Each structure stands twice: as C-alpha cells, then as structure tokens.
Amino acid sequence: MHKEEEKVTDKNRFKSCMMKPDEEGNIYCPQGHAFTLEQTKESVKGRYPRTIQFYRNEHCEGCPLRSECTRSKNGRTLQITERLIELQNEAKENLMTETDQELMKQRSIQAKGIFGQIKQGQEYDRLWRRKETMIKLELLLVSIGHDLRKYHTHKMQKLKTNQKNHS
Structure with missing residues (x-):
C-alpha cells in the first residue's frame, strides 16, 4: 500500500506496482509502449487457485530506458492477478476510515x-x-x-x- 502511494519518480517508475492497467485494461511502460497479453495461466500453487496474466513489452529493442527497466533479452514482462488487485483495492477502501487508520x-x-x-x-x-x-x-x-x-x-x-x- 505504501509503495503504491508513493509519487512516481525516476527511481521507482520502473517497478511493476507503478504499471497498473488503465480503464481500458492496457498497461504502458514509462516510455509509453503498450504491453501485450502473452498468456493466461491458472495456478494452483499455494492455498487458493488464481489466474495469472503474463504480459510482455515487445518495444524494448532500442528503447533508451531499457537498461533501467529490464535486463531481459526478450523485453520487459509483467505478471498480473486480477483477484489480487481487487483484494488490494478492497483493503485500501477499508483502511480509509478514521477508525481503521x-x-x-x-x-x-x-x-x-x-x-x-x-x-x-x-x-x-x-x-x-x-x-x-x-x-x-x-x-x-x-x-x-x-x-x-x-x-x-x-x-x-x-x-x-x-x-x-x-x-
């Protein structure tokens, strides 16, 4: 929660928590290139099953920010779990009341x-x-x-x- 509340700076703008989907569901890197959905996978590891979406940015070749953003040869990747985002938003709403704070x-x-x-x-x-x-x-x-x-x-x-x- 504290990481998400931070202002976007040069130091933290490459963190995956700063690259959230917009209203249309698109995710953009700090350079403005869109990530594409590569695959959706069901994971049963752990206590609860979850759906993980794997995204890749194919525009990293020749990007001036590549060395700061990723070390991957194939471009920056992200893993997003929709249920986790929903639970995080619910927790944020719960923590906004005075008594909970x-x-x-x-x-x-x-x-x-x-x-x-x-x-x-x-x-x-x-x-x-x-x-x-x-x-x-x-x-x-x-x-x-x-x-x-x-x-x-x-x-x-x-x-x-x-x-x-x-x-």
Missing part, C-alpha cells in the same frame, strides 16, 4: 515494539528451526522468554521501590 496505527506500535525488543534487546534475529511445527515452537519459546524477562524486570523494579520506601 487508528487501529492500524495502534497495532503497528504494539507489534513493532515487541519485535524490536526481541530482535535488538535479545539479539534474536533469525529462526534456527526449519519445519513449521518447530518454527511455531521456537517462536512460542522466544515469546515466553520475553514475557518472563518482562515479568522479572517488573518485579525487580517493585522490589527496589519498596526498599526505597522502607529506608
């Missing part, structure tokens, strides 16, 4: 703080297990360790304040 802000503060404490404070920056069940177990243990550390710190501060008050 406040919730999103609150959630990012809470989650980033804890992950930052775990990553920076405990120097935990990678997962060591590989299978999904083992990864879940590792994250659970790290979370429990974080909570215990927090509890211990809180208890020690309480003890210090009680000792100061009694002195």
Whole structure:
C-alpha cells in the first residue's frame, strides 16, 4: 500500500506496482509502449487457485530506458492477478476510515515494539528451526522468554521501590 502511494519518480517508475492497467485494461511502460497479453495461466500453487496474466513489452529493442527497466533479452514482462488487485483495492477502501487508520496505527506500535525488543534487546534475529511445527515452537519459546524477562524486570523494579520506601 505504501509503495503504491508513493509519487512516481525516476527511481521507482520502473517497478511493476507503478504499471497498473488503465480503464481500458492496457498497461504502458514509462516510455509509453503498450504491453501485450502473452498468456493466461491458472495456478494452483499455494492455498487458493488464481489466474495469472503474463504480459510482455515487445518495444524494448532500442528503447533508451531499457537498461533501467529490464535486463531481459526478450523485453520487459509483467505478471498480473486480477483477484489480487481487487483484494488490494478492497483493503485500501477499508483502511480509509478514521477508525481503521487508528487501529492500524495502534497495532503497528504494539507489534513493532515487541519485535524490536526481541530482535535488538535479545539479539534474536533469525529462526534456527526449519519445519513449521518447530518454527511455531521456537517462536512460542522466544515469546515466553520475553514475557518472563518482562515479568522479572517488573518485579525487580517493585522490589527496589519498596526498599526505597522502607529506608
């Protein structure tokens, strides 16, 4: 969402998220050449099946922006999933209300703080297990360790304040 909200600049205008279909369904490169639909393919990888459209720009030969846009010998390619675009638009609409923006802000503060404490404070920056069940177990243990550390710190501060008050 943040990438799409950026203004088009020389640095980001070649990203695929900046090349969206217009009202008629045509996609244009930064030089103004149209992409052509090469094939449509059904993909069943992952949890949900989806339809992927493969586009290619055949006008890259001799284009002055080619070196910045693509390294492909056959021209720039794009993959577009219509359902993904629909879901992204729906998410954008949902996030435009004031209450949802406040919730999103609150959630990012809470989650980033804890992950930052775990990553920076405990120097935990990678997962060591590989299978999904083992990864879940590792994250659970790290979370429990974080909570215990927090509890211990809180208890020690309480003890210090009680000792100061009694002195």
